[in-house]
Amino acid sequence: MNTKPFNWQPSKRLLIITGHFGSGKTNIAVNLAKIFAASGRKTTLIDFDTVNPYFRAADNIKSLERSGVKAIVPEYANTNLDLPTLPPEIYSVFKDEDPGSLAIFDVGGDDLGATPLGMFNPQITGSGYEMLYVVSMYRPLTASAEDAARLLCDIEAASRLRVTAIVNNSNIGEATGRDSLIQSSEYIKQLCEITGLPLAFSATMLESGDFDGIEPLLQMADETKYLWKESAEADV
Amino acid sequence: MAKVLMKGNEAIAESAIRHGCLHYFGYPITPQTEIAEYMAKRMPKVGGVCLQAESEVAAINMVLGAASAGARAMTSSSSPGISLKCEGISYLIGSDLPCLIVNIQRGSPGLGSIQPSQQDYYQATKALGHGDSQVPVLAPSSVQELADLTGVAFDIGDKYRTPVMLLADGALGQMMEPVELAPEGQTVLPEKPWAANGHENKRKRNIINSLYIQPDVLEKIVLERYKRYEQIEENEIRCENYMTEDADVILVSYGITSRICKTAVGMARQKGIKAGLFRPITLWPYPKKQLMALADQAKKFLVVELNMGQMVDDVKVSIESKKPVHFFGRTGGMMPSPGDVLRAIESEGGVR
Numbered sequence: 059m060n061t062k063p064f065n066w067q068p069s070k071r072l073l074i075i076t077g078h079f080g081s082g083k084t085n086i087a088v089n090l091a092k093i094f095a096a097s098g099r100k101t102t103l104i105d106f107d108t109v110n111p112y113f114r115a116a117d118n119i120k121s122l123e124r125s126g127v128k129a130i131v132p133e134y135a136n137t138n139l140d141l142p143t144l145p146p147e148i149y150s151v152f153k154d155e156d157p158g159s160l161a162i163f164d165v166g167g168d169d170l171g172a173t174p175l176g177m178f179n180p181q182i183t184g185s186g187y188e189m190l191y192v193v194s195m196y197r198p199l200t201a202s203a204e205d206a207a208r209l210l211c212d213i214e215a216a217s218r219l220r221v222t223a224i225v226n227n228s229n230i231g232e233a234t235g236r237d238s239l240i241q242s243s244e245y246i247k248q249l250c251e252i253t254g255l256p257l258a259f260s261a262t263m264l265e266s267g268d269f270d271g272i273e274p275l276l277q278m279a280d281e282t283k284y285l286w287k288e289s290a291e292a293d294v
Numbered sequence: 295m296a297k298v299l300m301k302g303n304e305a306i307a308e309s310a311i312r313h314g315c316l317h318y319f320g321y322p323i324t325p326q327t328e329i330a331e332y333m334a335k336r337m338p339k340v341g342g343v344c345l346q347a348e349s350e351v352a353a354i355n356m357v358l359g360a361a362s363a364g365a366r367a368m369t370s371s372s373s374p375g376i377s378l379k380c381e382g383i384s385y386l387i388g389s390d391l392p393c394l395i396v397n398i399q400r401g402s403p404g405l406g407s408i409q410p411s412q413q414d415y416y417q418a419t420k421a422l423g424h425g426d427s428q429v430p431v432l433a434p435s436s437v438q439e440l441a442d443l444t445g446v447a448f449d450i451g452d453k454y455r456t457p458v459m460l461l462a463d464g465a466l467g468q469m470m471e472p473v474e475l476a477p478e479g480q481t482v483l484p485e486k487p488w489a490a491n492g493h494e495n496k497r498k499r500n501i502i503n504s505l506y507i508q509p510d511v512l513e514k515i516v517l518e519r520y521k522r523y524e525q526i527e528e529n530e531i532r533c534e535n536y537m538t539e540d541a542d543v544i545l546v547s548y549g550i551t552s553r554i555c556k557t558a559v560g561m562a563r564q565k566g567i568k569a570g571l572f573r574p575i576t577l578w579p580y581p582k583k584q585l586m587a588l589a590d591q592a593k594k595f596l597v598v599e600l601n602m603g604q605m606v607d608d609v610k611v612s613i614e615s616k617k618p619v620h621f622f623g624r625t626g627g628m629m630p631s632p633g634d635v636l637r638a639i640e641s642e643g644g645v646r
Binding site for chain 1: 297304308325335464468469470493553556557560562629631
């Protein structure tokens with residue numbers, strides 16, 4: 059794998075990952091958690107998705123634990139109960155005073171998914187946080203910088219928190235081309251201009267591509283569980 | 295247009311809009327709620343209507359109203375919600391009204407579970423409404439097919455004046471795949487001279503009705519409708535053959551399960567088992583002739599579904615029970631892995 063060094067670091071102990079549903083939040087959260095755990099940081103991943111019972115971080119719990127990541131998942135995740143609950147263990151991450159620790163929140167999609175962040179507002183603002191907004195130009199409802207910026211505002215209003223930086227995860231799944239990411243440069247530039255926010259990093263699941271000048275670049279493994287593929291055999 | 299990345303539910307909604315559907319009536323239920331959410335965001339931008347009804351029953355009757363006036367209309371739900379719509383669906387059939395009904399199935403019966411399932415096969419293909427009736431049922435197996443067959447469903451509905459069901463499941467509705475959508479604003483809707491949309495004293499009034507007091511009149515109407523069903527059987531059957539040319543054991547599977555089966559067929563072939571997959575895309579009308587064409591060559595059939603074997607009889611009837619028909623399935627919202635299907639091929643139908 060032609061991996062470029064990924065030198066981005068969160069500046070705070072709480073890293074909140076938000077965005078449009080289907081923008082790739084969970085995959086980014088799982089990959090980041092594994093990277094930071096591998097670098098020796100005490101890392102916790104919180105499945106904070108109360109919206110969607112399908113395709114969620116809780117699917118990856120075994121591989122996360124093998125990578126040294128502590129996973130906090132809703133009690134009812136991947137059961138038959140469609141209950142929007144959050145695990146009480148979440149409070150433990152606010153009490154953790156180890157400055158080297160990192161808690162990554164994998165938040166549900168859109169403003170709807172970000173709403174429950176509001177109930178932890180005193181704890182989150184008290185501990186200090188960084189909040190990323192993951193976008194993809196190839197998702198129809200955030201295909202223009204204006205629409206993407208509008209959703210970002212909706213998420214901020216719902217969560218009562220501020221986005222601190224943008225993550226460019228522009229991809230078309232299996233149809234992602236070498237130039238799919240670089241094609242989104244102008245879109246991301248516009249989004250940063252409209253919102254006045256910096257780009258934290260870009261992300262891709264391709265091993266190689268037209269990545270010149272794209273930095274920092276998170277080259278990710280695809281952590282999604284595809285039930286119909288041979289790989290579905292693993293981790294069951 | 296270039297490819298985009300969409301959830302199955304979103305692809306249905308966007309494709310419906312692009313195929314000229316400007317009237318959506320729904321009620322939320324996991325795992326299809328993204329259809330309603332997407333419609334709520336998009337319809338106001340394209341001058342359409344997205345209305346969250348007070349119940350599933352209200353939603354299907356709003357579809358009846360819009361379709362009566364000649365509009366391309368649709369509703370969507372998941373298994374328990376579809377049961378609530380069944381009365382309205384029979385009224386739509388009895389009134390010869392075209393519309394699209396999407397069922398993103400979940401575990402059942404009752405309130406069931408929220409995981410993917412194919413337990414509504416009987417309901418969809420045998421008795422979606424009360425009375426002598428059939429509804430064309432399309433079973434996509436990818437996000438691209440969800441988008442494409444949404445357009446096909448509207449066209450079949452208009453051509454034969456019938457409700458059409460798009461039958462998928464929670465996994466297809468929730469998963470994301472690249473999809474190429476139909477271009478925007480290019481659908482030309484057919485004339486509907488029967489629509490009750492105002493005669494302006496220029497023509498005879500049109501009446502949309504499913505109540506016929508005189509039984510001889512009703513019989514004639516039903517017989518005429520069954521002539522149209524014959525045409526649908528003649529013209530609209532769709533299916534896919536995957537590695538069946540030399541197959542000894544033929545899997546029969548549709549929707550998300552056919553994806554698992556394709557992987558299992560590849561795994562079986564690596565072990566020297568000549569496996570293949572027959573995938574019905576229209577579940578009604580069922581591709582009987584196309585399946586019968588494989589009956590002489592195959593040694594065994596293996597039906598794989600996310601239910602207790604609801605399609606097995608259709609397979610037996612299609613091949614006139616010429617060969618043994620085995621079944622493997624999971625139910626309640628559980629999914630088999632490709633390895634589970636491979637083991638079923640080996641134990642039930644495995645022919646080396």
